Amino acid sequence: MSGEFPSLVHRPISALFFHLIGFAAALIAVEFGFLSGVIIVDYNVEFQFYAIFAILGFAVFSSWAIQGPKFKALISALVILFYGLLLIFSVPYYNLTIIFAIPLALELREFHRIFSFRSREGAWLVSILAALMAMILLSGLMRLLPSSQGIGVLVASISDDVNPGGTPILFQGGLVFFTQYLVFSISIQALAMFAILSFLLVENYFLIISFVKQNSRSVIGGQVSGALTVLSCQCESITAAFPSIVSLVLTAAVVPLILESIALVFLTNLFLRRKYLQGKRSAVLDSIYPIRKPNSFLIVSSATIIALPIIETAGVYYGLQSSLYFFGSLDFLMLIAGVFSALLIERSGFLRFYLGSKLAIASILSISTISMFAWFYPPVSIYAISNGAVFALMSVISFVGGVLAGLVYVGVGFEGRKLFLEFLAMMFTMFAILVFYISILTGYAIWPFFGITQQVIFSIAVWIVTLPFMWFATNIALNNSVVKGANS
Numbered sequence: 001m002s003g004e005f006p007s008l009v010h011r012p013i014s015a016l017f018f019h020l021i022g023f024a025a026a027l028i029a030v031e032f033g034f035l036s037g038v039i040i041v042d043y044n045v046e047f048q049f050y051a052i053f054a055i056l057g058f059a060v061f062s063s064w065a066i067q068g069p070k071f072k073a074l075i076s077a078l079v080i081l082f083y084g085l086l087l088i089f090s091v092p093y094y095n096l097t098i099i100f101a102i103p104l105a106l107e108l109r110e111f112h113r114i115f116s117f118r119s120r121e122g123a124w125l126v127s128i129l130a131a132l133m134a135m136i137l138l139s140g141l142m143r144l145l146p147s148s149q150g151i152g153v154l155v156a157s158i159s160d161d162v163n164p165g166g167t168p169i170l171f172q173g174g175l176v177f178f179t180q181y182l183v184f185s186i187s188i189q190a191l192a193m194f195a196i197l198s199f200l201l202v203e204n205y206f207l208i209i210s211f212v213k214q215n216s217r218s219v220i221g222g223q224v225s226g227a228l229t230v231l232s233c234q235c236e237s238i239t240a241a242f243p244s245i246v247s248l249v250l251t252a253a254v255v256p257l258i259l260e261s262i263a264l265v266f267l268t269n270l271f272l273r274r275k276y277l278q279g280k281r282s283a284v285l286d287s288i289y290p291i292r293k294p295n296s297f298l299i300v301s302s303a304t305i306i307a308l309p310i311i312e313t314a315g316v317y318y319g320l321q322s323s324l325y326f327f328g329s330l331d332f333l334m335l336i337a338g339v340f341s342a343l344l345i346e347r348s349g350f351l352r353f354y355l356g357s358k359l360a361i362a363s364i365l366s367i368s369t370i371s372m373f374a375w376f377y378p379p380v381s382i383y384a385i386s387n388g389a390v391f392a393l394m395s396v397i398s399f400v401g402g403v404l405a406g407l408v409y410v411g412v413g414f415e416g417r418k419l420f421l422e423f424l425a426m427m428f429t430m431f432a433i434l435v436f437y438i439s440i441l442t443g444y445a446i447w448p449f450f451g452i453t454q455q456v457i458f459s460i461a462v463w464i465v466t467l468p469f470m471w472f473a474t475n476i477a478l479n480n481s482v483v484k485g486a487n488s
Helices: 013-036 043-065 069-089 094-114 120-138 188-214 221-246 252-274 283-288 294-317 324-348 358-376 378-386 388-411 413-442 452-479
Strands: 039-041 142-144 153-157 175-178 182-186
Touching (some): 013 043, 043 153, 094 120, 324 378, 324 452, 358 388, 413 452
Antiparallel strands (some): 142 182, 153 175
16 A cells, blocks of 8 residues: 555664664663752652653663654654753753764664665655654743753652642643753653644654545545645644643543544544545545435524524524534534535525635635634624623624635535635634633733633534544545545
């Protein structure tokens, strides 16, 4: 199958020798750091500290002994990343930096000897390393925090680097490294989660690219194929990044959300391997899209369109517009109701709409997006929540924006509709990411009248709801692009 690595044919003893030399150099550097007082390990985390190096030794041996090329490359990536971090942490103690550079150089040499950096495997390694570092940085586990005190490298319990609420299960037993320039918190659980997600994310990237190339004749034109690749990979990135970002909220409540994200990324990988790349379509996804039961769609969409004005009226009567949950949800739902309205009109036969111009598509989508998100601009939001008439106007404008978006969906044809669904799902999710990040990293209340707590909970809630929808949109697009028998 395309995208698979070639088999490893031999494991020379000389390779093990170089791995062991590198590992020994790392241990010598650590011992030298102890003797010189540069590395200081808190007495209550000595076991965890030495356990890390025991695991490193096992990984170094595994990178030589294991035969599976992909797992070998993954283990090599983790070892290279670890040695790279040790090198970074040792700055500006350059006597240690020079020694830590030895194992890093040897591991890079061995990887290049086996796979070559210019090969597909080399690109895979760089992608894994980039994904791992991105997740570590997104999670806030590594932070730039210059210190004027030359304390060396202090290793302490992660409980010294969390909020008073306590250490969640994801970081139990973890360590925090305090260096002159950086603070890095990590645990075995978090590292394993990031490694699994990075592996699946990069695998999905490569598989999606291979799939679209193999099935490009099932989509109209290279530009649509390229857009499908970009949107699908972007959606996978957002889904995989979710656990990293929500880990900023150090609470056990995020664990189910993390598991949801991992499950979705794994399912995409499974569908790619077992279905799409085998030239097979998913019966489950085929039953969902295109819509096979128009009567059911008619009932659901009509009920939604009729119910929302009633819900809005009741909400305004009870003053619920002062809640971000009601305010934001109604704004989103009115746009969705507008899309349903356009689809119902199209199904009735009264509308025949076709958009051949990219400028027209981009213009209408821009107007539709602005018509909904403009109401989240704080000065406009305050008018909407304090005046029932303005709130009603917000709903009408969002609904019209949805109708415009629905016209785009109707007018772009079957292939364009797949991209539209991904765009719509990603639009809501990116909004949730932006709000969440601003709330958590800066503590800034975008809407002071709603408060920071509502912001965080609302953004997470939107994220939870849109992640499965985004997964469905991505996999529906891939499923409907399958060329049966492409690989037979």
